[in-house]
Amino acid sequence: MSDDNPVYPFSAIVGQEDMKDALLANVVNPSIGGVLIKGEKGTAKSTAVRAVADLLPERKTIKNCIFHCGAGQKRYLCPSCRALSESGKTPEYENVKMRVVELPLSATEDRVAGTLDIEQAITKGEKKFEPGVLAAANGNILYVDEVNLLDDHIVDLLLDAAAMGTNFVEREGISYSHPSRFMLVGTMNPEEGDLRPQLLDRFGLSVNVEGERRTESRTEIVKRRLEFEKNPHDFCDKYEPLQQDLREKIKTAKKIIGDIEPDDLLLNTAVKISLLLNVDGHRSDLTLVKTACAFAALDERNSVNGDDLIKAAGLALPHRMRKLPFEDARLEFDRVESLILESYKN
Amino acid sequence: MTDYKPYPFPAIIGNSIAKKALLCVIINEDINGLLVTGTRGSAKSVLLRSAKTILEDKKVGIVPLNTTEDRLFGSIDIEKAVTRGDIGISSGILAENNFQMIVADDINLLDEKIVHGILNTSETGSVIIEREGFSKNITTHYIFAATMDPEEGGLSPQMLDRFDLCIDTDVIKDEGDRAEVIRNCLEFEKDPDKFTLKFQSDIAKIRVNIENAKERLPYVLIPGALLEIMSELCLEMNVSGQRGDIALAKVSKTLAAMDGRDDVVFEDIKEAALITLQHRRRNPPPQNESPENRSQDQNKERDDDEDHSKAENPDNSPDKKPTGNPGIDTDLQNEDEKNEEPDDNNSSQNMPSSEQIFSVGSVFEVIDYLNEKSVKKSNRDKSGNRSSVISYDSRGRYISYKNLNKKKNDIAICPSIRAAAPFQRFRTKEGLAINVKKSDLREKVREKKTGNTLLFLVDASGSMGAGKRMVSVKGAILSLLNDAYQKRDMVGLMVFRKKEATLLLPPTKSCDLAYKMLKEMPTGGRTPLSRGIIEATKLLTQGRYSKMGGSRAVIILTDGRINVSESGKNPYEELKETAKKASEEDVQFVVVDTEEGFPRIGFAKKLAFELGATYFCIDSLNKAKLRNLVKEAVYTRVL
Numbered sequence: 007m008s009d010d011n012p013v014y015p016f017s018a019i020v021g022q023e024d025m026k027d028a029l030l031a032n033v034v035n036p037s038i039g040g041v042l043i044k045g046e047k048g049t050a051k052s053t054a055v056r057a058v059a060d061l062l063p064e065r066k067t068i069k070n071c072i073f074h075c076g077a078g079q080k081r082y083l084c085p086s087c088r089a090l091s092e093s094g095k096t097p098e099y100e101n102v103k104m105r106v107v108e109l110p111l112s113a114t115e116d117r118v119a120g121t122l123d124i125e126q127a128i129t130k131g132e133k134k135f136e137p138g139v140l141a142a143a144n145g146n147i148l149y150v151d152e153v154n155l156l157d158d159h160i161v162d163l164l165l166d167a168a169a170m171g172t173n174f175v176e177r178e179g180i181s182y183s184h185p186s187r188f189m190l191v192g193t194m195n196p197e198e199g200d201l202r203p204q205l206l207d208r209f210g211l212s213v214n215v216e217g218e219r220r221t222e223s224r225t226e227i228v229k230r231r232l233e234f235e236k237n238p239h240d241f242c243d244k245y246e247p248l249q250q251d252l253r254e255k256i257k258t259a260k261k262i263i264g265d266i267e268p269d270d271l272l273l274n275t276a277v278k279i280s281l282l283l284n285v286d287g288h289r290s291d292l293t294l295v296k297t298a299c300a301f302a303a304l305d306e307r308n309s310v311n312g313d314d315l316i317k318a319a320g321l322a323l324p325h326r327m328r329k330l331p332f333e334d335a336r337l338e339f340d341r342v343e344s345l346i347l348e349s350y351k352n
Numbered sequence: 353m354t355d356y357k358p359y360p361f362p363a364i365i366g367n368s369i370a371k372k373a374l375l376c377v378i379i380n381e382d383i384n385g386l387l388v389t390g391t392r393g394s395a396k397s398v399l400l401r402s403a404k405t406i407l408e409d410k411k412v413g414i415v416p417l418n419t420t421e422d423r424l425f426g427s428i429d430i431e432k433a434v435t436r437g438d439i440g441i442s443s444g445i446l447a448e449n450n451f452q453m454i455v456a457d458d459i460n461l462l463d464e465k466i467v468h469g470i471l472n473t474s475e476t477g478s479v480i481i482e483r484e485g486f487s488k489n490i491t492t493h494y495i496f497a498a499t500m501d502p503e504e505g506g507l508s509p510q511m512l513d514r515f516d517l518c519i520d521t522d523v524i525k526d527e528g529d530r531a532e533v534i535r536n537c538l539e540f541e542k543d544p545d546k547f548t549l550k551f552q553s554d555i556a557k558i559r560v561n562i563e564n565a566k567e568r569l570p571y572v573l574i575p576g577a578l579l580e581i582m583s584e585l586c587l588e589m590n591v592s593g594q595r596g597d598i599a600l601a602k603v604s605k606t607l608a609a610m611d612g613r614d615d616v617v618f619e620d621i622k623e624a625a626l627i628t629l630q631h632r633r634r635n636p637p638p639q640n641e642s643p644e645n646r647s648q649d650q651n652k653e654r655d656d657d658e659d660h661s662k663a664e665n666p667d668n669s670p671d672k673k674p675t676g677n678p679g680i681d682t683d684l685q686n687e688d689e690k691n692e693e694p695d696d697n698n699s700s701q702n703m704p705s706s707e708q709i710f711s712v713g714s715v716f717e718v719i720d721y722l723n724e725k726s727v728k729k730s731n732r733d734k735s736g737n738r739s740s741v742i743s744y745d746s747r748g749r750y751i752s753y754k755n756l757n758k759k760k761n762d763i764a765i766c767p768s769i770r771a772a773a774p775f776q777r778f779r780t781k782e783g784l785a786i787n788v789k790k791s792d793l794r795e796k797v798r799e800k801k802t803g804n805t806l807l808f809l810v811d812a813s814g815s816m817g818a819g820k821r822m823v824s825v826k827g828a829i830l831s832l833l834n835d836a837y838q839k840r841d842m843v844g845l846m847v848f849r850k851k852e853a854t855l856l857l858p859p860t861k862s863c864d865l866a867y868k869m870l871k872e873m874p875t876g877g878r879t880p881l882s883r884g885i886i887e888a889t890k891l892l893t894q895g896r897y898s899k900m901g902g903s904r905a906v907i908i909l910t911d912g913r914i915n916v917s918e919s920g921k922n923p924y925e926e927l928k929e930t931a932k933k934a935s936e937e938d939v940q941f942v943v944v945d946t947e948e949g950f951p952r953i954g955f956a957k958k959l960a961f962e963l964g965a966t967y968f969c970i971d972s973l974n975k976a977k978l979r980n981l982v983k984e985a986v987y988t989r990v991l
Contacts, residue, residue: 029460037541068554115750119418122766131776131785133431162417162461172414176423179430183414199860202503207392241658268538270531277530286523288394291534 007338012238015130016057017248019050020227024213027322029058031300033208034259038296039168039289040190040327051193055149061252062104063260064143066135069098073184074145081187082171092311100331107188108142109150109158110259120165122201123179133351135182140164140173143188161205164190168208205234210293212325243324259303266299272310275349279319280343285326293322312350316343357544358412361402362554365533366522370399373519373627374609375558377495378407378453380567380606382601383516384475386497387507387631389523394500399521400455403497405548413451413494415470417461422766424466424489424755426481430766433773447490448481459498460507463799465752467507471494473512509632513592515946516599518631523551565609571658574616581618585625591632594657599628669980725796732792756793767794804905805859809888811910811946812849823873845869848884848892850877855891881914881959882930883925889934905940909966912945923957931962941965 011067021028028041043051067074068087077089083091090097122139127133139148140163148164150156156164167173173186190209192200213252218224234241278296283290297318302310319342327338364371370388377386387395404412414425426444433440445454446469454474459467474496475481483486500507512518524530540547574582579601586597603624608616687700755765772792779787812822844859845865857869885908890902914923933940942962945956960967 114416119416124765127765127769127782128786128788131431159417162458166457170401174414175418175420176414176416177420178421179427179442179770181423181445188945204392215637220941251956268534273531273534274527276534277527281525281527287391288395288530288533288537289393290536291530295534295538 011313012242013056013060013317014053014231014234015242015245015249016061017252018056018230018234018241018245019057019104020230021218021223022050022054022215024321025215027301028053028211028213029191029257030061030304031297031318032191033062033256034057034300035263035296036187036189038189038293038300039208040148040188040192041321042206042209042212043191043193043215044196044212045215046195046197049217049245051215052151055147056191059104059106060249061146061256062147063253063256064101064103065100066146067102070111073186074102074140075185076145082187084184085182099155104146106149106191107139107149109139109143109148109156109160110244111150111152111155113139113160115159115163117179118160119173119177120175120180120182120184122180134300135164135175135180137184140167140186141184144184144186146188148188148190150190151190152194152198153205154196156200158202161202165204165208170306187340204348207287207289209325211297211321213321213323233298233341255304258306258351259300262306262308263299263303266302266308266310268295268299270312271349272298272315275315275346278345279323280350282341282345283323283327283338285323290322290326294318297322313348315350319343319346355550357400358401358404358913359398359540360548360551360555361406362551362558363394363475363540363547364399364538365400365537366524366526367395367918368522370519370521372398372610372623373517374497375562375565375610376603376606376627377497377517378403379562379610380569380602381493381495383494383602383606384519385471385515387512387515387518388497388499388521389502389518390499391503391523392501394521394523396521397455398503400457400499401457403453405555406549406562409565409973411451411453413454415445415454415456415462417458418460419445419466420766421466421469424469424768425479426488428773430769433770433776443479443490444791446473446666447481447492448492451496453495456498458500460500460502465638467511471511471635475514481568482541502531508844509592512631513595515631516559516595517603517627518626524668526923528812540964544720561610564612565606568612569606569609569612569733570614571614573614574601578604578616578618582621585621586629589629589633593632596629596632596923599719600624603628607893627968733770750796750798752797753794754797756790756795762796762798763792764796768792796931804845805892807844807846807859807888807892807904807906809848809853809884809906809908809910811871811879811881811908812873812875812883813846814876814912826870826873844891845873846884846888847873847879848887849875851880851883851886853880855887858891879910879914881908881910881912882927884908885927885930885934885963889937889939892939894938904938904949906946907942909944909960910945910961911958912957912959914955927955928962931959934965935962943967 013245025041025043028043028339032041033039043055045051065074065076067076068090071084071087072082073087075083087097106186116138118139118144120141121136123134123136126136159208167186168188168190170182171185175181192201192209219228273293276291276298279294280288280291294315298310298314301314302308305314320339323342324339359375361371373386386400388399390396401412401424421427422444424444424446426441426447429442430439432442445451456462457469472904473492474494477491477493479492481490524533536547579679582600582604583597586600591597600621604616604620607620607623610613611620665680750764753767756763768788769786769792771794772786772788775789775792778787813948837885842859843857844855845857845866846853846855848854856873857866860866885906888906888908892906943956943958943960943963944966945967946959957967959965
């Protein structure tokens with residue numbers, strides 16, 4: 007973001023702890039798979055997502071790669087980086103900041119998936135791939151505002167890419183594939199319609215945000231916002247120390263998380279929860295474990311405790327228990343909590 | 353094509369049937385098509401892509417959802433045409449002979465034409481290209497495998513029939529296994545190479561087994577007596593067409609070969625039947641079979657099934673059984689449950705209706721899926737999970753192209769270039785590589801999936817208040833909500849009682865919201881049906897809902913005992929007039945008569961006549977049937 011247009015600092019957001027936790031957990035471990043933020047208008051959904059960009063760590067990527075292929079891994083590389091790494095040369099690296107790539111609702115299929123580069127085709131008569139949003143999103147945050155209003159066929163494309171972390175393009179005479187691993191962040195207002203369960207399942211975590219209920223928090227929100235609007239630069243400067251702390255915290259957490267080995271207790275509890283709730287598939291188990299580890303790392307601990315798991319369960323499970331009617335879901339959740347407490351008693 | 357690292361095949365936990373099916377198609381290349389169904393996150397795609405680790409030349413082609421026809425079948429090679437003036441073919445995915453296997457994820461979301469093309473090619477073994485001024489026939493051979501999540505909408509029976517094998521992924525219930533799944537996944541994510549290395553010897557073993565089975569396969573024989581049993585089995589299971597029989601024979605042979613035997617035994621057939629016949633079953637014709645027969649069949653099948661799983665996986669815990677054989681059990685069970693339902697409701701009239709509703713709702717999910725198939729089979733040859741219409745603005749999925757219409761600006765660039773390519777030798781290019789003339793221009797044909805707008809007009813007057821009636825009415829609406837999700841239909845709920853018609857829920861795509869409203873729907877008071885019809889018609893023909901794509905339908909659920917008149921005339925007369933007017937509007941009507949007992953006024957029937965509506969009676973209201981009728985009414989309009 008340019009300095010002329012500062013973003014509202016993340017640490018200045020009042021309340022909405024769940025949402026902040028979910029976003030931070032994802033920053034620490036992007037493979038959690040993103041966040042779906044559900045809530046009414048004006049509950050700092052977009053503000054939080056945009057603000058998180060400022061906290062994002064730098065990634066080591068291969069220089070000049072349009073897909074920002076990550077360094078030090080072989081699994082997800084674009085064809086040219088793969089050729090480079092297979093040729094035995096050490097590629098040049100550069101550090102780039104993770105960023106927020108926005109997918110507008112009006113996006114068309116060809117722009118999302120990528121398509122034939124028309125300019126090349128007409129001026130040179132060559133077939134070349136023109137990367138789309140899914141390419142730009144690789145290694146970054148893919149942000150979809152009002153994700154429930156996204157056209158069906160665009161959703162299909164997202165699902166396809168998210169499934170394997172690779173975007174396969176077979177269209178308009180182009181056959182190409184490139185890595186497309188992104189952290190999917192979506193916001194939606196549930197009153198405007200549901201999300202397809204399949205897409206829902208792709209979001210690692212989900213949070214429900216509500217407007218603040220307490221008067222003092224509400225006044226605080228207004229006060230800060232007015233202050234920010236009056237002089238954004240001063241406001242940001244004021245919060246810079248806090249922001250810096252947060253960045254440090256994320257940095258440490260990222261280091262720690264590599265060392266956390268999920269123990270049997272954690273795995274077994276996660277499995278028990280999934281069985282108890284009868285959730286579909288295995289994604290919930292995985293996300294639960296990863297998120298709990300991320301919370302432990304954020305708290306600078308090497309081992310996961312019951313609180314981490316409860317916190318993680320609250321974020322990773324609700325949107326996967328869709329088959330239950332509303333009131334029962336809360337009851338179920340109480341059972342999950344007591345199960346976790348039971349397992350972690352000692 | 354990027355090489356992606358597939359999860360090693362032997363590392364997949366559980367899913368023994370699915371794994372076996374995958375081996376079958378690899379060993380016996382005459383078996384056409386493998387379809388893996390299952391809910392989200394149940395390792396469908398992982399399973400199919402893992403095939404790459406056990407295939408000999410390691411080539412797996414992927415058909416992504418964004419595929420266009422030209423890439424699938426092949427088309428003119430632009431580069432060649434423009435730079436050298438040759439007309440050559442750049443072959444598509446299907447014709448690239450180096451793929452041993454082609455995988456399509458979420459096949460139910462792919463364009464029908466494309467699915468058709470793939471299935472046809474895999475069956476005939478040749479791609480016939482007739483486009484852009486050249487014609488070619490390329491022979492090809494590949495194993496085709498696809499995945500789908502039935503919750504996202506089904507596949508039409510013709511399409512299903514093309515798949516020789518159809519299996520459902522296991523739901524793993526065992527705690528230890530599940531924990532193992534997580535452990536493996538985490539490990540794989542961390543270092544795929546190291547993880548794969550761990551399974552190297554297993555992979556080698558499987559490869560050897562595949563080779564051995566391949567060699568043995570041509571010598572495997574099916575004893576005559578068993579051939580007969582096969583045909584009987586197909587008949588008994590009410591399989592449509594002959595493909596099932598043939599697939600059954602092929603798969604049985606393959607299973608025998610895998611097991612290192614030269615002759616097929618009964619066990620092979622049983623096992624093969626589960627994966628080849630399941631998806632081909634027609635719903636039993638309702639009149640021909642008495643319930644007793646059916647339950648006998650069911651018992652028989654269950655026994656078979658139990659034998660089978662015991663024989664197959666002696667160490668499996670019994671709770672795995674249902675997942676091994678999902679279809680037979682659930683189908684019939686559900687049918688039974690369905691038959692029992694009315695009685696349940698009868699006996700528990702005084703129970704709060706909300707609980708009733710939810711139990712009904714959960715049963716319906718499965719039935720819904722089956723019924724969808726039966727509807728398509730009976731009255732539509734052009735099928736699709738949702739109603740698709742060609743879109744005339746520039747939104748929607750790009751499916752094809754046509755000559756440019758003067759007014760539009762939605763140019764399909766690639767086809768235009770392809771159309772211009774052959775003429776490049778003769779055109780002046782003015783510094784560009786290609787000169788496109790107006791006559792070359794093509795525009796995109798786009799397809800939009802439009803849901804229909806369904807408005808339930810529910811009689812909530814006192815006469816409807818009897819517990820059972822309202823419960824079944826609510827149940828019917830609920831089951832349509834599930835359906836609505838799949839089709840992206842909009843569902844609204846309007847209630848008339850006392851003196852007015854209230855719109856409880858404006859047409860919405862939010863099923864959750866609809867659930868909620870339905871649960872809280874009040875009952876009691878008088879019956880202002882005319883008002884209801886006027887309001888409902890108004891809602892759908894004026895304002896924002898009138899501009900929605902797809903068709904609109906009002907589903908009236910009433911007992912016809914009207915007793916409020918607005919104009920002061922006889923309420924029946926008034927209703928007749930209203931109905932006549934409403935029938936002229938561009939809205940479809942369905943009347944569900946909820947009247948019961950004796951004597952009957954039978955006014956709902958008259959109303960249906962005046963409205964030109966489809967009519968049926970709640971007495972014979974099999975809930976599955978209700979949905980069919982509604983569907984028929986809606987679909988005959990759309991297609």
